Amino acid sequence: MSLNRLFRLISIALLMLFLALAISLVWIEWSIYQNGANSVPALRNFRLGLVAMEKLSAERGPANAYMGSRPGERDALYQQLKAARVTSDTAMDQLRDALEKDPTLRQSPMFDRLRTVQQALGPARAAVDRIGLQPEDQRTTLYVVSAVNGMVDMIPVMVRLTAELASIVDQSDPDLRDGLAGVRAAASLREYAGQIGSRFTAPLIIHRKLNSDEVIEIGRLYGRIELLRSLVSAQLASYSKRPEFARAIDEMDKQYFDNGFQFLDYLLQVGLKSGDYGITPAELAARYVPQMKSILDLRDLLLDDMMVRAEQRNVQARNFLASVIGLTIIACLFFQLLMYMIRKRVVRPLVSATDLVVGLVDGKLDQEIPKGKYDDEIGGMMRALRVLKERILERNSLAKEREALITQLQTSSNTDFLTGLLNRRAFFSYGEQQMAVAQRYERDLSVVLFDIDYFKRINDSYGHLSGDAILRGVAQTASQLLRKVDVLARYGGEEFIVLLPESDLAQAQAVAEKLRAALAHKDFEIDGGQHIRISASFGVAALVDGRGLEQLIKLADTALYVAKEQGRNRVATSA
Numbered sequence: 001m002s003l004n005r006l007f008r009l010i011s012i013a014l015l016m017l018f019l020a021l022a023i024s025l026v027w028i029e030w031s032i033y034q035n036g037a038n039s040v041p042a043l044r045n046f047r048l049g050l051v052a053m054e055k056l057s058a059e060r061g062p063a064n065a066y067m068g069s070r071p072g073e074r075d076a077l078y079q080q081l082k083a084a085r086v087t088s089d090t091a092m093d094q095l096r097d098a099l100e101k102d103p104t105l106r107q108s109p110m111f112d113r114l115r116t117v118q119q120a121l122g123p124a125r126a127a128v129d130r131i132g133l134q135p136e137d138q139r140t141t142l143y144v145v146s147a148v149n150g151m152v153d154m155i156p157v158m159v160r161l162t163a164e165l166a167s168i169v170d171q172s173d174p175d176l177r178d179g180l181a182g183v184r185a186a187a188s189l190r191e192y193a194g195q196i197g198s199r200f201t202a203p204l205i206i207h208r209k210l211n212s213d214e215v216i217e218i219g220r221l222y223g224r225i226e227l228l229r230s231l232v233s234a235q236l237a238s239y240s241k242r243p244e245f246a247r248a249i250d251e252m253d254k255q256y257f258d259n260g261f262q263f264l265d266y267l268l269q270v271g272l273k274s275g276d277y278g279i280t281p282a283e284l285a286a287r288y289v290p291q292m293k294s295i296l297d298l299r300d301l302l303l304d305d306m307m308v309r310a311e312q313r314n315v316q317a318r319n320f321l322a323s324v325i326g327l328t329i330i331a332c333l334f335f336q337l338l339m340y341m342i343r344k345r346v347v348r349p350l351v352s353a354t355d356l357v358v359g360l361v362d363g364k365l366d367q368e369i370p371k372g373k374y375d376d377e378i379g380g381m382m383r384a385l386r387v388l389k390e391r392i393l394e395r396n397s398l399a400k401e402r403e404a405l406i407t408q409l410q411t412s413s414n415t416d417f418l419t420g421l422l423n424r425r426a427f428f429s430y431g432e433q434q435m436a437v438a439q440r441y442e443r444d445l446s447v448v449l450f451d452i453d454y455f456k457r458i459n460d461s462y463g464h465l466s467g468d469a470i471l472r473g474v475a476q477t478a479s480q481l482l483r484k485v486d487v488l489a490r491y492g493g494e495e496f497i498v499l500l501p502e503s504d505l506a507q508a509q510a511v512a513e514k515l516r517a518a519l520a521h522k523d524f525e526i527d528g529g530q531h532i533r534i535s536a537s538f539g540v541a542a543l544v545d546g547r548g549l550e551q552l553i554k555l556a557d558t559a560l561y562v563a564k565e566q567g568r569n570r571v572a573t574s575a
């Protein structure tokens with residue numbers, strides 16, 4: 001696999017891994033944000049539930065007052081009761097609307113519970129109305145207690161409903177758990193505080209002492225209230241350092257647990273001894289109910305604080321999510337940029353450097369080696385490659401020069417400098433080869449040795465340079481007349497030799513005659529533009545069994561001597 005492809009695959013794999021991690025991170029933060037976003041509406045619903053329960057409890061005050069009404073105050077107390085009923089109905093309708101708006105809550109048992117409470121309210125209120133309309137002396141403990149219980153009996157359902165709403169808040173934001181428990185404890189405290197007051201309704205209306213059941217119930221409620229007081233203190237331990245909470249707790253202790261309890265203790269003492277309370281249920285409500293407000297104030301303070309915290313956390317979660325998304329995008333872009341840079345500055349140059357090296361090895365010396373754009377290791381490698389290419393080019397050119405030199409040397413060592421013909425050494429080299437072939441295959445072979453006549457005189461008369469010109473002219477003339485297979489050489493001084501393969505003595509003699517005639521009739525131009533004529537004498541010898549090249553030349557030389565002796569400008573053959 002090529003480096004380029006491998007790098008691309010690794011880049012894609014890393015990007016996928018990176019994206020998977022980034023998406024998981026964003027998904028986690030998105031879930032946290034979504035849950036947090038849920039906590040605010042859940043808290044709002046929880047508050048509506050608590051308010052509905054509180055208003056239902058609060059309705060018991062005017063209801064008890066109405067049940068204990070005297071003829072002159074009945075209408076006024078009924079108006080107060082009606083107003084309280086409108087308030088509790090409004091609170092329950094608001095809760096109902098909120099539950100209806102949310103499809104999951106609409107389908108939940110909470111909705112059914114609320115309906116149950118609303119349905120139960122009708123008969124419970126009717127029972128209250130009946131007693132309120134009865135003459136005072138006809139009101140019995142049984143009916144009054146039953147009417148009071150009718151109003152109290154709906155509360156456990158409301159407690160259950162608010163517990164379910166609290167659990168939704170808890171799931172949305174577990175950090176609100178402490179506050180949630182504190183709020184629930186405060187709401188229950190308010191409820192039991194109300195119930196303990198309601199337990200005095202029947203004795204007050206009938207003007208009697210508390211019966212044993214009522215004493216036991218009031219004792220039980222005292223116990224619960226104390227328990228809830230310690231629970232509220234425990235849950236609010238972390239809050240009590242804050243001045244507004246410390247003030248609210250202080251206010252509750254003073255208003256309810258000091259003043260309210262003092263009043264209840266008084267009623268309890270009277271209820272246990274004489275039953276002569278000296279107040280109506282309306283007066284009880286007017287004195288006792290305001291003291292419970294401090295509990296609700298603490299509850300609302302906690303709820304407000306939870307709402308602020310939930311909103312802050314929601315904003316924090318949203319900001320954090322936005323930061324995570326932003327950072328993820330930046331990290332993705334940075335990763336892409338990093339891969340691009342590595343590819344551009346490392347992988348691609350490395351691949352092209354490899355191609356260049358392979359090309360140099362294959363002899364592609366015309367390829368352009370780019371200059372490295374950056375002063376880094378890759379740039380250094382490109383510079384090194386350029387040096388390497390230059391060295392290879394230098395080495396190649398040196399090798400060519402050397403070959404040319406060797407060829408030139410070979411040529412000059414075989415060539416006569418003046419005439420350009422083969423020299424005596426080269427003639428013997430070729431001659432021996434031809435001789436071996438002729439002897440091996442029994443072929444004809446002849447030698448013609450010729451010498452320019454009176455050459456000394458030419459030198460003496462026209463100068464040495466003219467003599468050289470004559471020698472070049474003779475060589476040129478002889479070369480033109482001979483076959484390609486014939487080997488013409490300068491034998492020495494003004495002496496030339498020709499080796500004639502496939503030629504017997506007669507044929508060689510004819511060649512010699514042709515050469516002699518040509519030389520004798522040619523005008524040779526000498527130094528100074530003057531033309532002169534020359535002649536040459538020829539000795540011819542042919543190969544006979546057993547003779548070597550030197551013997552053949554010797555025979556030709558003897559014949560040449562004869563030609564000279566016989567008057568020159570002639571051809572003589574060996575015997």
Ligand SMILES: Nc1nc2c(ncn2[C@@H]2O[C@H](COP(=O)(O)OP(=O)(O)OP(=O)(O)O)[C@@H](O)[C@H]2O)c(=O)[nH]1
Pocket residue numbers: 418451452453454455456457459463464465466467468471492493494564568
């Ligand atoms: N210009 C020139 N002269 C050369 C060269 N080589 C030999 N010679 C001359 O050739 C002459 C040869 O003279 P000789 O051997 O006396 O013979 P010749 O004068 O040709 O007389 P014959 O051969 O008897 O006809 C000498 O003077 C050499 O100096 C050469 O390369 N150039």
